[in-house]
Amino acid sequence: FEKDGYVFPETIKICKSRGAPFGAIAAICGGLSYFYYFDSPLLVHLDKINEGSQQRIALNPDKWVDFKLQDKAKVSHNTQLFRFSFDPSAKLGLDVASCLITRYPLAPDAEGKTKYVIRPYTPISDPDAKGHFDLLIKVYPGGKMSQHFANLKPGDVVEVKGPIEKLRYTPNMKKHIGMIAGGSGITPMLQIIDAILKNSDDNTKISLQYANVSPDDILLKKKLDLLEDSHPNLKMYYTVDKPSENWRGGKGYITKDMAVKGLPAPCKDSLILVCGPPGLMNHISGDKAKDRSQGELTGILKELGYTEEMVYKF
Template sequence: MSQSLFQKLTAFIQTPLGLSVALGGGFILVFYFLLQTKHHRREPVLSPDAWREFPIVEKIKISPNTALYRFGLPDPEDNLGLPAGQHITIAAEIDGKDIVRNYTPTTGNDDLGHFDLVVKTYEKGNVSRYLSLLKIGDKGQFRYSPELAAEFGLIAGGTGITPMLQVVRYSLFNPGDPTKFSLIYANVNEEDILLKTELDYLVAMFPYRFKVYYVLNNPPAGWKGGVGFVSKEHIAEYLPGPGPEAKILVCGPPPMVTAMKGHLDALKYPAPRTVSKVDDPVFIF
């Protein structure tokens, strides 16, 4: 992307909630590399060989440093068509440097007319830069299907919840899918728990198929969840044990992922590969 084009992507828009986002008059550019799937209800929204523009229609602050960005699709009946477990690769040229980040939409193919990204803003970063140019690529190795396992154990930290929620939603709302999910979700403070309202709603709607155990480094008074870091004991108590009918998914900051690998090894789960494959008993996003 040329510098002149990047400069054009700096006009501010006013969202319905009164929040400004620097995204080129409210548009993002995306490039689609995914093959068509049976989940498309209409012709593919994104082209494999052309850039497309999508308007940003809403920005919702969901924690002190995290926001949900909603992008509109061309028609109210369109969906993104992204297979469960896949992510979006955001690439942009900023100040002469290529910036690449991966994000998993929190919406599924049953969400029509839009797709959502939950993005955390870091102290030395500028999220509006990273959202200025999106490339959607089928780079993820995990693609969910009901035949993968009878039960999943999920370990997430921070924004690592997004691929977990995508898979869980896809499964729970499929009437023919009996798969069960147990999630350990770790954060620093209570206000850092992303998408908690939706997670708790899914637990209430599907109590026999979905359970969540929250862990906080700094819990408030009266906290009933886990305290500190996710431990070997947490995994042993709240997730399915190693076996042919269970699969473990892990997504979070690198130090957390490293610690989880150690805990899983101590509990006799199979060791994950350097690059996880969909059939692996332990899959690292």
């Protein structure tokens, strides 16, 4: 999408938290990533929907706002989790499913003008979480923004604008939602999964197929597995390109056969969500258009009989 004269690539990142103080969890359990798995030793806890009076909104879609880094933790060999704080009496102002825009300034050019590195990210924390939001970010060796995040220290600030709405999710909008994600493309899926599972009045079935390079690249797998174990309307399927010796999931790219067995059939009561790197997008559904609109549906989803109305590309 394009905003303020900048064109942003589609990168998205998402989760949920509650329980012991952040610092204690990070120190005792090996990082903030653990915070996303347990509220008690046995259960995943999903925050209840909060109904209350109108609150001040921390985000601003028209103005850059500073958010302070509270803490960060390593999630995988190339992914980190970042928690940013704001006034707990305010509401973040994020809808499901939406993303934020972040920026940081580069050194002034020869004419003294400041240019910015700008990237979108999707918070993985509950939109109703009090006083903080969390970003799950894959750190690339040559990634200007991800390297900037990796070098942040608690107390540093990041400029944020948003939210930028993607898919406006409403409870029971479809009977069955199928999801295909690759790598950090899991983030918008998590945002929607959490919204469905914390709402006892939402009866939507969810089928998620998650593709990664190796088992070690599967982000927040413990959280996903625990959610599946405690919610019969969530079904998970993992596939990897480089399986380990003891791997029991799928192997290789998501195939037509995997999609037929694991996703809802094409119909007006189902919706397929797709998010991942360009290779996955082209294989599954075709990527978005250059203007960041949905573009033409291609790939195995079209071959299986889905229409453009039945598929949403993040």
